[in-house]
Amino acid sequence: MQIELLDTFIDLIETRNFNRTAERLGVTQSTVSSRIRSLETLLEKQLFIRNKSGTEPTVAGIRFEEHARAVKLRWLDARREIQSVGKFDRLIRIGIQHELYERVLEAWLEWVRATMPKLAIYVEIDYSNQMILDLTTGSLDLAVLYSPQHLPDMHYEQIAEESFLMVSTRRVALSEITPSDYIRANYSAYFNRAHKQMLPELENSPVSTGNGGAVAYLLRSRGGTAFVTETVATKLRQEGVVQTVADAPKISHPIYSAVHVRHHHSHTHIRLLKALKLMAA
Incomplete structure (x- = not known):
């Protein structure tokens, strides 16, 4: 099987649009169609349905996606190793x-x-x-x-163990922090349980994210208060972006x-x- 067939299939799964996939792969729409037909011939199954609303994968296409990604990953690993x-x-x-x-x-x-x-x-x-x-x-x-x-x-x-510290771009005590000014970090189920137990009043923040990089970016760009790792807290303090909220609890995470x-x-x-x-x- 040509790896280009899998690349085209995976991209079309993401775009659900033959024209968009052709643009992203730098080929013609007819090439995309030809590759999908070749893959369908190999598998003896129809993988996509085209209609007025766009392109949708069939049941076979949905099931094949996981296998296609696994084969592509194996190919990349093999090429790196060789x-x-x-x-x-x-x-x-x-x-x-x-x-x-x-x-x-x-x-x-x-x-x-x-x-x-x-x-x-x-x-x-x-x-x-x-x-x-x-x-x-x-x-x-x-x-x-x-x-x-x-x-x-x-x-x-x-x-x-990881230590998560509450930091803020403003000089505030824990009692002064409100959900409207708070970036609710969502690092893991363990972190969430500890946060909910320690700080139930800050659970309903309008802004939340599960990515530590996004938390740091938001603190730098718009300010606010959030939990970050001790490593990130040190870096942000050195940059002059935040201060540690001294009376806030520390969340330890294995x-x-x-x-x-x-x-x-x-x-x-x-x-x-x-x-x-x-x-x-």
Whole structure:
């Protein structure tokens, strides 16, 4: 199967428009149509229905999407690994939670380069649920995350704790903060439970986000009050953007390493996980 067929199928799933997919891929509409027909011939199933309201995937198309994305990912992984032959002995793919990479990535990569120079590293910044899925499919080899899911064949270990601090662009005490001025961070189910228990009066904020980068951006651009990681809080204070709300509670959050059991006893993975534990501490 040509990888272009999968690229075209995945793009059309996203756009639901043959013209838009042709523009995004830099090909003609007839080429998009030809590729979809070729894929349908290979699968012996119709994948899309075109009507006056647009293009919609069939049941077969919906079911095929997950497989198409998995095959494309496998292809990209294979190409990266083959290209590294002769330069490196092995490629390890690691996922890191969005809010954690600034804390662990730089020092950990320096350690890897110094102690395991023949090891190539691919880093994916993502959320816990997706990283766990990628570990089960083999798209990732190990991960550092907030929210473990206790699935068969997954091994987790708590390696550190994250501290979330309330910061504000204004000199305020906790009692002066109102929901209208508050950016409600949504980092994980664990964080949400702690926040709801400690600060029920700030649960109904008009602005909320689950991305730490977005929280920092909003604080810089429009001001307000929010919980951020201790690493981000330090950076924002150094920039002169925020101050810590001194009388606000701190929310402590466990950090976990995750690895599929097929790699649990791998010497390379054990060394990498020990180093991650040191960097995250």
